Amino acid sequence: MTIFKLCMLTGLALISSMGAAAQAVTPVQTMLGDAPSxxxxxxxxxxxxxxxxxxxxxxxxxxxxxxxxxxxxxxxxxxxxxxxxxxxxxxxxxxxxxxxxxxxxxxxxxxxxxxxxxxxxxxxxxxxxxxxxxxxxxxxxxxxxxxxxxxxxxxxxxxxxxxxxxxxxxxxxxxxxxxxxxxxxxxxxxxxxxxxxxxxxxxxxxxxxxxxxxxxxxxxxxxxxxxxxxxxxxxxxxxxxxxxxxxxxxxxxxxxxxxxxxxxxxxxxxxxxxxxxxxxxxxxxxxxxxxxxxxxxxxxxxxxxxxxxxxxxxSIGANGEYKWDTSIIRGVQASPDVIAKDALIDGDWLTRVTLNLGFEPNEDEQSQLTLARMQGKEVMTTAIKQLIDSRSNTGWTTxxxxxxxxxxxxxxxxxxxxxxxxxxxxxxxxxxxxxxxxxxxxxx
The missing domain is CATH 3.40.720.10 (Alkaline Phosphatase, subunit A)
Incomplete structure (x- = not known):
């Protein structure tokens, strides 16, 4: 990379170190040594x-x-x-x-x-x-x-x-x-x-x-x-x-x-x-x-x-809010498709969903998931994706x-x-x- 030095003695003049070494080289390319052209x-x-x-x-x-x-x-x-x-x-x-x-x-x-x-x-x-x-x-x-x-x-x-x-x-x-x-x-x-x-x-x-x-x-x-x-x-x-x-x-x-x-x-x-x-x-x-x-x-x-x-x-951020919560996304332990499939199995499905999501849904979110579960795997998968988007503030346009x-x-x-x-x-x-x-x- 061409190196510019600030010459304080002569004001704000920029002096560039020119020569063969001035060609732009990335750090990775530098490590390659004498690579062929x-x-x-x-x-x-x-x-x-x-x-x-x-x-x-x-x-x-x-x-x-x-x-x-x-x-x-x-x-x-x-x-x-x-x-x-x-x-x-x-x-x-x-x-x-x-x-x-x-x-x-x-x-x-x-x-x-x-x-x-x-x-x-x-x-x-x-x-x-x-x-x-x-x-x-x-x-x-x-x-x-x-x-x-x-x-x-x-x-x-x-x-x-x-x-x-x-x-x-x-x-x-x-x-x-x-x-x-x-x-x-x-x-x-x-x-x-x-x-x-x-x-x-x-x-x-x-x-x-x-x-x-x-x-x-x-x-x-x-x-x-x-x-x-x-x-x-x-x-x-x-x-x-x-x-x-x-x-x-x-x-x-x-x-x-x-x-x-x-x-x-x-x-x-x-x-x-x-x-x-x-x-x-x-x-x-x-x-x-x-x-x-x-x-x-x-x-x-x-x-x-x-x-x-x-x-x-x-969209990294959505809904007019200036935030994107990656901790929510990092906490998800399985794909929404797998989480939804597991949720349809009888037993304490909400506990299993919570463990896979990495966070506990609030009462409103639990109600939405319960309703979605009653409508089958596809609807449940969509509900889980939308819950992750809402919590992380992720947006999509299409x-x-x-x-x-x-x-x-x-x-x-x-x-x-x-x-x-x-x-x-x-x-x-x-x-x-x-x-x-x-x-x-x-x-x-």
């Missing part, structure tokens, strides 16, 4: 739905209330720029995950619902496909099903994100080295047999992941989505999948491109569920730090982190997406390319420009 490996990390309010909320959620300082998070440390997210003109200003992932994977704007096809529904090459042609390894690690919109746009092509079965089948032809996440529902036994015939190791048990030390792998650890992090505390599934993907992909001497998605941040946002959203943010932050540690040991690796869009219109710009975070070789404002297509084009120009010959 172009990365060998690229890690793309997407916090699905993670608009700016989410990273700010996470900072306050993680803040130590016993200190005067508000501590920085990994997002504060790695922030370099912003990105617009709008889709092709035909879909207006507010994108869905498919159109945004298409932009991030191909550098081309398309309509909402498109999986790496243009507005005429013609396939557009993805960064993963280009990397494969150049001899690099590729992989995805996500908390949704692996054939959900974001990973699908990096690996395949389809006119609709909803064609889950077609997308699952198409993965056979991608030659992707590592695919980790959920989605057993979309990969029947006969399809898995075809993957195994192509040399893939198939895992349905997360505990088997540590047994894989080399080769191609497809790991499907849930019927659809992985468990909410708040209900699966201590398991760190996204972080472990990320570490395993790095371990396997790094065995390719030519380099690799890895996509990691904190998919369920978005799903919690759609649910207007602040406690679950913060649990997903924490696990995504943990996964970023896994990659950050990898980069400290492998300074030829670039990490770029962003969001595909903002979800839910999260159960859908919004059109605000999102943040961009980066470290490693060429991280400075992503500084300042850019469009999501710019991110893709910059990343693709960093791929090798020709296929390298493998070392013998």
């Amino acid at each position: 172009v990365p060998k490996n690229i890690v793309i990390m997407i916090g699905d739905g993670m608009g700016p309010a989410y990273t700010s909320a996470y900072r306050y959620y993680k803040d130590n209330p016993d200190t005067q300082e508000i501590e920085q998070t990994v997002f504060d440390r790695l922030l370099v720029g912003t990105s617009s997210t709008y889709p092709a003109r035909v879909s207006g200003y507010v994108t869905d995950s498919a159109a945004s992932a298409t932009a991030l994977a191909t550098g081309v704007k398309s309509y909402n619902g498109a999986i790496s096809v243009d507005i005429n529904k013609q396939p557009v090459p993805t960064i993963m496909e280009k990397a494969k042609l150049l001899g690099l390894a590729t992989g995805v690690a996500v908390t949704s099903q692996i054939n959900h919109a974001t990973p699908a746009a990096f690996l395949s092509h389809n006119e609709s994100r909803k064609n889950y079965d077609e997308l699952a089948l198409s993965y056979l032809g991608t030659d992707t080295d590592v695919m980790l996440g959920g989605g057993q529902r979309y990969f029947p036994a006969n399809l898995i047999e075809k993957f195994e015939a192509k040399g893939y190791q198939y895992l349905a048990d997360f505990n088997q992941l540590n047994t894989v030390t080399k080769g191609k792998v497809i790991g499907l650890f849930a019927d659809v989505q992985l468990p909410w992090a708040i209900d699966d505390q201590g398991s760190h599934k996204l972080s472990i999948m990320t570490a395993k993907a790095l371990e396997l992909l790094s065995q390719n001497d030519q380099g690799f491109v890895l996509l990691v998605e904190g998919s369920l941040i978005d799903w919690a946002g759609h649910n207007n569920d602040i406690a679950t959203a913060m649990g997903e943010m924490e696990e995504f932050a943990n996964a970023i730090e896994v990659v950050e540690q990898y980069i400290r040991k492998n300074n030829d690796t670039l990490m770029v982190v962003t969001a595909d869009h903002n979800t839910g219109g999260l 159960v859908g997406h919004t059109g605000v710009d999102v943040q961009v975070f980066a470290t490693g070789p060429a991280a400075s390319l992503f500084a300042g404002y850019q469009d999501n297509t710019d991110i893709a084009n910059k990343l693709m420009s960093l791929l090798p120009k020709v296929k390298s010959q493998p070392n013998k």
